[in-house]
Amino acid sequence: MKPSRIIETLKTLITIRQPVFVWGAPGVGKSQVVAQVARQAGVELVDIRAVLLDPVDLRGLPRIDDSNRACWCPPDFLPINGKGVLFLDELNAAPPLVQAACYQLVLDRRLGEYRLPDGWSIVAAGNRETDRAVTHRMPSALANRFVHLNFEVDDAEWLAWAQAAGVAVEVSAFVRFRTNLLHAFDPQKDDKAFPTPRSWEFVSRIMNSRTTAIPDLELIAGAVGEGAAAEFCGFLRVFRDLPDPQVLIDSPETADVPDDPATLYAVCELLSQKTDLANLPRIMTYAKRLPPEFSVLLVRDAARINSAIVETPAFNDWAVAHADVLI
Known part of the structure; x- marks a missing residue:
């Protein structure tokens, strides 16, 4: 359930x-x-x-x-x-x-x-x-x-909770990219640390208090285990090299659209956090250039943060353009 x-x-x-x-x-x-x-x-x-x-x-x-x-x-x-x-x-x-x-x-x-x-x-x-x-x-x-x-773990519901709870954007973006690592508990193993919703919350606290872009691998492994920590720290290197989201907002028609899925997940996470009524038309312009599934991901998360955007002409234009995906 x-x-x-x-x-x-x-x-x-x-x-x-x-x-x-x-x-x-x-x-x-x-x-x-x-x-x-x-x-x-x-x-x-x-x-x-x-x-x-x-x-x-x-x-x-x-x-x-x-x-x-x-x-x-x-x-x-x-x-x-x-x-x-x-x-x-x-x-x-x-x-x-x-x-x-x-x-x-x-x-x-x-x-x-x-x-x-x-x-x-x-x-x-x-x-x-x-x-x-x-x-x-x-x-x-x-x-x-x-x-x-x-009780069953559901990644979509956890991500919605994480967005409201202020979980670090890097953690949310990584869980979107590797949903099977939200909860990867194997009772047959003797691992002391393993990925769970609770342990990813620990990682979020570490990320929110860190002093370096990429935290110590052993520290993250102490929360979620070595395998998940290695993947997460690798993902952070991608996240660290992302373009400034303000550049994407200022130049939505010419800014680069990444090809790598991990980078696309990270870009959508960052832009959804930045969306407001003032910059919505420009973000929708950029969203239309994304692959359909990532465009829907970006706009859905932005609407969850600020529901007022669904009443705007920019949102209606985007919804019409993506009607085949939304149905």
Whole structure:
């Protein structure tokens, strides 16, 4: 299930307070999606790392009440009022006794004397057993208490997110060029670093804080692995030699149009970031000279950044010229 469908499904299940478990490989963005849903719903998110808990941590501590009877004091991380999402992250990585402690909380919304407030929903997440991550087989009695969703990486949706999140343009352009390297996790290998949406975000932070055009290969390899790092650093050499995008904007009818696909991806990424209503006619002139698939890529990304351009005559002229590609 793509991230956008995960988000819409979570919104529905949270509304009806149906417990849900999101499964996915390491680094695909499960936790971020749950946090995004809570943020969009305007409710609180309580993130509990189940793998760090002992069974008694959920139940709390006993005390003697006024009737000289033993009762339990629930932990302060469990909500007592308001509305929100109780997120049990890495639940299937927790020891079996901790998972067992969640039975009653997930199904009955209770834990001993504690009762989960009506405004709260339960979401859990974890890695798949086939990913060779640290997991314990989830007891069938607990698994049957959830609706299960499988998280799939989608490069188009990640690139749209990256554009809005300020991911370095070099990283976005490279992922467009080598989409299979957005997520290249092989559980049969013992690689410590490998390409995932999360690790490319690490690379973006490195790029945004770098002091040289091409960062140290070993540094990038520490985030995404040696193979992906070598390809990325090679791509940066192409990116470094790109013409100034302002030159392309100022001379759209005579500026060179690259032949190399890697260079074309990089040019489209740069120009989409520069597009505004003032320079749109000139960028559309240059876009018409690009191969059709790259012209569509440039204009689509520019429209995602500034949707107002789709209401302009320049956009309409371009759309008419590329009607056969857009249909």
